Structure formats: C-alpha cells, structure tokens
Amino acid sequence: MADIDDKTAAEAFRRLVSHLQMRDDAQNVDLMGLAGFCRNCLADWVSEASDGALDRQAARHAVYGMPYEDWKARQPEATAEQLARMDASLALNEKLRSQAG
Template identity: 70%
Template sequence: MTQIDDRIAAAAFHRLVEHLRLRADVQNVDLMGQAGFCRNCLADWVSEASEGAIGKEAAREAIYGMPQAEWKARHQAPATPEQLARMAASVALNEKLRATRDA
C-alpha cells in the first residue's frame, strides 16, 4: 500500500475541512448515511489524535469554523426518519467493517 507523506496528508485534511465549511448545505446526517462519517466524527478523530491536547469542543469548532451550536442554529435542519434510518444502517456497516478488519 502506498503511504501518504504527512505534509501531503495535512494539506489534504485542510482542504477537506475547508470544503466541509463551504458545503454547509450538506447535513451531517446525510454525510453519515452516505460516507459513514460526518463533521463530528472528523473533529472527534482530531481530538483523539491530539491525545487530549485538543478537547472535543475545540476540535469541533476547528472543523466547523465556529462553535458547533452556532453552526447547528445556522445550518442544521431536523433529520427526517429516512435520513436517520440511512445513518443507522451506515453506523452498523462501520461497526461490521471494523469487526472484520480487527478479526
């Protein structure tokens, strides 16, 4: 497997964050339903990777570009039952894939 240099990975990460900030029209529930991760997941991964140096709320603010509560008030619509069902199926698939990988 080809490894990605940390400098290149960091640049791609920053571009992803900027893209997610630009696409505030895309709901987290839809990201979870289609891709199996959302802005909150990305922020949680940042917090975990920092080994406690960056708390969850600070990481979420870094990803959203503003406090998460403010972003939710500005951009988040109520989730539909269909969106929630897709998200639940996607979360279950994530768990299944992790279990298969770790077996």
C-alpha cells in the same frame, strides 16, 4: 496510507475541512448515511490525535469554523429517512470494523 507523507496528508486534511465548511448544505446526517462519518467524527479524530491538546469542543470549532452550537442551530431537523440511512450506515461501520480485525 504509508505512501503519503505527513505534509501532503495535512494539506489534504485542511482542504477537506475547508470544503466541509463551505458545503454547509451537506448535513452531518447525510454524510453519516452515505459515508459513515461526519464533521463530528472528524472532530473527534482530531481531538484524539491531538493527545489532549484539543478537547472535543475545540476540535469541533476547528472543523466547523465556528462554535458547534451555532452551526447546529442553522441546520434543519433530520427526517426519518435520513436517520434510517444513518443507522444503516453505522451498522455497516460496525460490521466492517469487526471483519477488519
């Protein structure tokens, strides 16, 4: 990551957020099950990186492009299969974190 300057990283981040806003068919539970992170994780990272300038709700609004509650109300309930994949992916996150250091 040291090879990527802040301007380039910021533009890529904005593009990722825009893409996630456009693809509201990609549910958070599916993102978690496949990649081990979701929009909420991204918003948490934004909030943490802001050093207090953005609280969790403000960061979620920025990532979702709308109030989180509005976005969540439009999403279908997660299936048992989706939740199982998410749980397995979260366990993998923990395993990889512990191996990394």
